[in-house]
Amino acid sequence: MAAVDVLNRSGEKVSEAQLPDTIFxxxxxxxxxxxxxxxxxASRRRGTAVVKGRSDIAGSTKKLYRxxxxxxxxxxxxxxxxxRGGGVIFGPTQRSYAYNLPKKVRALALKMALSSKLATDSLRVIDGxxxxxxxxxxFVDVTRALGLKKVLVVTSDDDRNLFLSSRNVPGVKVIKTEGLNVYDILKYDKLLLVESSIQGIEGRLG
Incomplete structure (x- = not known):
C-alpha cells in the first residue's frame, strides 16, 4: 500500500493514510x-437537433400542374x-448518442485515472x-493553504456547507464518491480526497 500524508485545513500533516495498490x-x-x-x-450529448422532412411540412399534396x-x-x-419551404433531405433527427462499455473496463479506467494522479503527485488527502x-x-482559504487551484474534491458525506461554499469558485468541483468518474479526474489538475472518502472508493472498486 502507498502511504500519503493527511493534511488539515492549514496544510499541516496530521497523519498518514494507506491507499490500496489494487486501486491506486x-x-x-x-x-x-x-x-x-x-x-x-457521447452520453452527455443531448441529440435534440431535428429538422422537418417533407412529411412534417404543412401543405397540400395536390399536384402543382399537369x-x-x-x-x-x-x-x-x-x-x-x-x-422553398419544403422538407429537408437527410436532415438530423432526434437521437441518443449514448453507448456503454463493459463494466469491468469502466472500473479499470477509473482505477487508472486515480493511479495517474498518485503517480504524478497530484493527489492530496485532507482530514476534513x-x-x-x-x-x-x-473554502477558498482551505484550498489556498493546500496550494490547490484547479481541483476536484471528493467527499463521502452529503456536506451541504461544503457543496454550497464551493459552487461559485472557478476551477473547483465537489462530488460525492458515488459520482467519481474518469472525465472529471483527468479534467482537473489536482485531486483532493476527504479522508473518509477513501473507504468509499475502496468499497466501490475494491
Missing amino acids: SIPVKKSVLHDVVRMQL QKGTGNARSGSIKSPLR FGLEEIKTKA
Whole structure:
C-alpha cells in the first residue's frame, strides 16, 4: 500500500493514510482512458437537433400542374425538398448518442485515472473541511493553504456547507464518491480526497 500524508485545513500533516495498490497503483493505458472519456462525452450529448422532412411540412399534396405540356420539369407536392419551404433531405433527427462499455473496463479506467494522479503527485488527502457555515471565503482559504487551484474534491458525506461554499469558485468541483468518474479526474489538475472518502472508493472498486 502507498502511504500519503493527511493534511488539515492549514496544510499541516496530521497523519498518514494507506491507499490500496489494487486501486491506486495500476499501470495506466491511455487507450482505455480515451475510450471511457469518449463514452462519457457521447452520453452527455443531448441529440435534440431535428429538422422537418417533407412529411412534417404543412401543405397540400395536390399536384402543382399537369405532367406534360407546360415546358417545366414534372412536379408533385409543394412540400418537395427541391422547393422553398419544403422538407429537408437527410436532415438530423432526434437521437441518443449514448453507448456503454463493459463494466469491468469502466472500473479499470477509473482505477487508472486515480493511479495517474498518485503517480504524478497530484493527489492530496485532507482530514476534513469542517465548515460551520456556508461561506465561500472559508473554502477558498482551505484550498489556498493546500496550494490547490484547479481541483476536484471528493467527499463521502452529503456536506451541504461544503457543496454550497464551493459552487461559485472557478476551477473547483465537489462530488460525492458515488459520482467519481474518469472525465472529471483527468479534467482537473489536482485531486483532493476527504479522508473518509477513501473507504468509499475502496468499497466501490475494491
